[in-house]
Amino acid sequence: MTRKQRRLTMIAGALAVLAVAAALVLNAMRSSIMFFTTPGKIAEQHIAPGTKFRLGGLVEKGSLVRGDQLKVNFEVTDGNAKVPVAYQGILPDLFREGQGVISEGALDTSGVFHADTVLAKHDETYMPKAVADELKKEGHWKDDYGKTSAADAPGMVR
């Protein structure tokens, strides 16, 4: 093979791998990405039952009901609307009423959200980032949700 042919072989090989990778990425984008939404937006977004998505909001105070075999029911709210959530399993350490939560799962036909996973993932302010952003947008943010950060603590000298 000449130098040119060799180089062309290499380039063709590289392009083939890249094309395969692009196809894989596009395919995965279509099938495996989950959208995030809040209770208030479920109605307007017309999410079909069975479609997996992430639901974020605050756990409604007083809504947590524990049943047999680790079944739990609670409601997630964003201040505008509530969605009942059913889950079976151990809730994370940081799951608390009145605090932020993200659940992954799908709605059934009666409007109950069946969660496969419940995350109370958070930074030190006990608030999942996506939930905090939504609450702010909706104007339901309360300042005591976040501790004061270092920057605005009083009496600091530079």
Place this chain on the structure above:
Amino acid sequence: MIAEGGHYALVLALGLALIQSFVPLIGARVNDPALMNVSRSTAIAQFAFVLLSFFALVSLHVMSDFSVVNVYENSHSLKPLIYKITGVWGNHEGSMLLWVFILALFGALVAIFGVNLPLSLRAHVLAVQAWIATAFYLFILLTSNPFLRIANPPIEGRDLNPILQDPGLAVHPPMLYLGYVGFSISFSFAIAALIEGRIDAAWARWVRPWTLMAWIFLTLGIAMGSYWAYYELGWGGWWFWDPVENASLMPWLAGTALLHSAVVMEKREALKIWTVLLAILTFSLSLLGTFLVRSGVLTSVHAFATDPRRGVFILMILCVFIGGSLSFYAWRAASLKQGGLFAPISREGALVLNNLLLTTACATVFVGTLYPLALEVLTGEKISVGAPFFNLTFAPLFLPLLLAVPFGPLLAWKRGDLIGAAQRLMTAGIAALATIAIVWAWEKGGSALAPLAIGLAVFVIIGSAVDIAERIKLFRAPLGTSWDRARGLPRSTWGTAFAHAGLGIALIGVVCESTWNIEHIATMRLNDTAQLGSYSVTFDGMKSQQGPNYREDIATFAIRQGGVQVGTMTPSKRSFTTRGMSTTEAALMTRGASQLYISLGAAEPNGSITARIYYKPLVLLIWFGPVLMAFGGALSLSDRRLRVGAPKPARPKLSGVAQPAE
């Protein structure tokens, strides 16, 4: 005083870095050895000052000086000593200080061990190193000063995030940073080569040990982090495809590619331009990782928006270094001469395939990590890209790579014989097929994928053994001869075999853990028993005790196998009063390479407890594999040819500058 001293030392280090950024360059321009040698002293002095600064922060933490904001926010007087020390880098400011500390360390190492580098190359490398250092010193001093004081010091600190109060914090971040920051050396060498417009096999020989060293630490750091997440987060997962994890995986993938392409450059002077690009990309991905983790863009876009100074500053560093180096590359790359021709089927060809698949896999991780961020910034829409995405993209690209791994070392340079290599791999192929059949029969028609993947892993492991066996003529020559040949083999050959085998071993662990993991989640009353495989787990009761800065509820489980008690496990829940947080401490019991894993849920008022119990077959192989890879890397590093600072490159200095007496 100590805080001010530490702050001042950091400012002095910045001054030295500024000198080191320009003086050696001028020296190289006018060919003045004295000016070029300035870089050596400044690099060492810079390290001394950063060391001082770092020790200042450590001692402030150890002494619990709560008049310093950083200590107040992340420490507590009752915290055990080890966490007072590790807490230094368990927060933003401290971890950035660790970052520059390691950067300065590497700069000093190049200065000390680079005595046999051509003077101008060393001057250029250290100057580029100083550019990076300058940027990060400025970042720390202007936006993340760890030595800020509080006017009215509180009596007690706010304690370190309990999740971080773990021995893992002592090892994981330093290891990871040694890896991340270690790639800055390859980067500096690449930029220096572009400035000089000259690059040769000797360059690759100098770059490889540094890359290898960084790669070893990064490998161990990632494995360590994964094991830490596994036992600390309490649900037995060991890899989450979380952006923070991906941030460390991307430089690892690019660095692995760099390691391999540098071999081609060293042996055959081919792939020069590509190797330089990979060196730039690898460190760029390390910078990107630092940005993702440190700017707060991941934990909260909101934090990024309200206190944008840090995020924007580090984004600027990112743009200047990545954009600058890539533009410089585009401008200067053509000046590097191409060398060594090779056929597509050859050792070089195999290494090109390795590079292609690794970088493409890296690109899919890049897309999966940054696409959600980009989408949110552009449209405000929030999506999550999780494990399913990476299983569908990363895995299909990694499988052909694994299949190709055993072929690489068996192919000759320049022009290889694929059929010959396949014949020599016959043993490995047969072993793989036998494994597939056995596993298939054993699992009695479960998933078809698992036996195939394990077969592939066996192919990789036996394949690496075949490479060694071929070289020492095992069973074809008398055993004594084989033994002598084995001892005569270069250590890097052994290193390759171990590292490749490690890949196969990790794959076995991954497949077994994810396929045959047994999970049992239940509410257990006193003396309740759960059965997992051949193990029975009995709940024996709860007790409470007081730790140094937490209260702990400990459950006791008796483990029996075939009626015989093999041990007890004591998972616990700790509640930390200062932060009002609780953590779950999982209990692990190792049986061979498998583990039993218990973590606690909520305790019920009636004395029963919810628990997650897992049996994870061969799970330890997941981390044993990377450890073996790192061991292989260390063997390679100890090879005479690559020893850091080993005397005599193939060609004596080309710079034409006499080395001054030192």
